[in-house]
Amino acid sequence: MGLREDLERFREVGEERRQDLEQFISYGNLGGSGPENIQIPIKVVDLPEFKYDRLDQGGVGQGNGDTPDVGQPVGPPQPGDGDGDGDEDGDPGEEGAEHEYYEMDPEEFAEQLDEELGLDLEPKGKEVIEEVEGDFTDVTRTGPNSTLDFERLFKEGLKRKLSMDFDEEFVREAMKVAGQTPESVYRWCREKNILVSHAWVEGAWDDIPDEERGAWDSFEEMEENVDRQTTLQRIRREGLKNVPFRQEDERYRHPEIVEKKQKNVVVVNIRDVSGSMRERKRELVERTFMPLDWYLTGKYDNAEFVYIAHDADAWEVEREEFFGIRSGGGTRISSAYRLAKEILDEQYPWSDWNRYVFAAGDSENSSNDTTENVVPLMEEIDANLHAYVETQPGGTAINATHAEEVERSLSDRGNVVVSYVSSPEDVMDAIYEILSTEQQ
Known part of the structure; x- marks a missing residue:
């Protein structure tokens, strides 16, 4: 078997042994992956490679003074000999097995997630990038x-x-x-x-x-x-x-003139960073939003992302800051939607871009802000899909009413979905609900 076949076999074994996608999304370490490279843990699979002795250890046919001659008896193994699992004193190792990673690009991740969820979201083309001649399906009264x-x-x-x-x-x-x-x-x-x-x-x-x-x-x-x-x-x-x-x-x-459209998407991710958004809530936001980012990156020709954090006010942040940032202020969700509308109107016109607006938080909002401001703003912002993900570990709090009010006000619109995530087990259901709503 050649080196090329060994490498292909290595990837096959990695695919077989990698962590299940649902387990990875719900419980795995998402922070080790980047926007273009998803790392899913697998058990160690050594990549075949050539190894050479170091020069100072001699080579074939060379002794170091202690090497037995041919035919000379060799004594019993001494402590420390060999490459076993023990430590340098020969005691059994107490460390768990190491793990490597099966690496996916967003395209493969999207394909695997489609298979996992039983979906196949067909991205839409928006911006015309060129006109080309198609099949000879049109006819005219004159021609060669x-x-x-x-x-x-x-x-x-x-x-x-x-x-x-x-x-x-x-x-x-x-x-x-x-x-x-x-x-x-x-x-x-x-x-x-x-x-x-x-x-x-x-x-x-x-x-x-x-x-x-x-x-x-x-x-x-x-x-x-x-x-x-x-x-x-x-x-x-x-x-x-x-x-x-x-x-x-x-x-x-006559050849039909076909418009080739680029499949552009902009995803606005909004999250509440107020004092009530503690670590467990932030983790549920990360587990829901990061796989959605990878999925849409893999589906579209050109995917851009806007990250907005908010407490009582809203501001745009970089991707690296989005999941870890924390504030101590109050909450006014409408501030984030105003900023999202401003960015979309200025940089991502609806005629050229598919637009997704995903927001997440614990559903706590300042009095009347949802009905008086957020709902009208969601109606004004043209988007393929608006999604709100409520992250309330252990169930909804008494004053957490934002998700219910959005659902009650906009449930008749085909492009609005509200999901409730109270534990990691709910994450895949929320992702399915969001993507299946867009597919329909």
């Missing part, structure tokens, strides 16, 4: 001969032939009925739905020999003795001849 749609031309000519075709011999026999004229034969043909023109009848009348006129006493007698053939029967017998093509039937294939 090489693009002439001959199949369409033939079909139009064939339809015309079938609509104009009639049994000429049958009509000629009608001209032999005694006492008839071209005019009477023409009227009889129209009554029988024989699509013959008056001019054709007049032209063919003179071709009937005089000795054959009066061969039939009536049209009824003629019909009883002469079989009328259908168009299909004649085509089968004689083949298809003289298909009448016309210039107005000509159509030229």
Whole structure:
């Protein structure tokens, strides 16, 4: 087995032994991963590699003065010999097994999370980046001969032939009925739905020999003795001849112009950093928001993120600060939505960007701020999805009403979802609820 096969096998083993995604998201160490590199713990799997002795330890065929000669007896192993799990004194090791990491990029993470949750979110393209020629599905009345749609031309000519075709011999026999004229034969043909023109009848009348006129006493007698053939029967017998093509039937294939759109997304992450947001609440925010960031990064061509922290006021922060920052102030959630609206309007127009606004906190808010300010702002901000995640370990507190008020006010809108996370076990359910709402 070559080195390339060894490396592929290493990745296969890592995939098999890595921590389950649900366990990783709910209980694993998310802080060791970056925005473009997700590290999921696995048991140690040594990557195959070549190892060389250090020069000062000699090489093949070289002794160091204490090396036995060939055939010389070797004594029993001494303490410290070998590469066992003991410490340097030979005692058994007490440390747990080391762990390495199975590394995923956001694209693989999104694919695996889709499989885990049974979802397949199809990202939407917004900004037109170029126009390209697609398949030749459009048609025009003019164009080069090489693009002439001959199949369409033939079909139009064939339809015309079938609509104009009639049994000429049958009509000629009608001209032999005694006492008839071209005019009477023409009227009889129209009554029988024989699509013959008056001019054709007049032209063919003179071709009937005089000795054959009066061969039939009536049209009824003629019909009883002469079989009328259908168009299909004649085509089968004689083949298809003289298909009448016309210039107005000509159509030229033209390539469809396809707009290639870049799948842009901006995600505004909002979190409460007020004094009530203690460590367990902050951890639940991190466990919910970080996987969503990775997922949307993997799904979209171009993903940008805005991080907003707030207590009574709001300010934009960097990603590294977002999950660890803490304040001691009060809470006014509307301040964050005002800042989000300002940033989105100025930098990420709705016509060009898919927009997600995700907020999280313990649902505690200043009096009437939710109904009077936050709900109207959420209605004003155009977004693919608004989500609010309530993080209240142990259940909802008495004064934590923000999530319920948002849900009550905006539940009829298809782009608003509210999730409740009281423990790590709830995180995957919240992520599923948010992503499945967007998919629907």
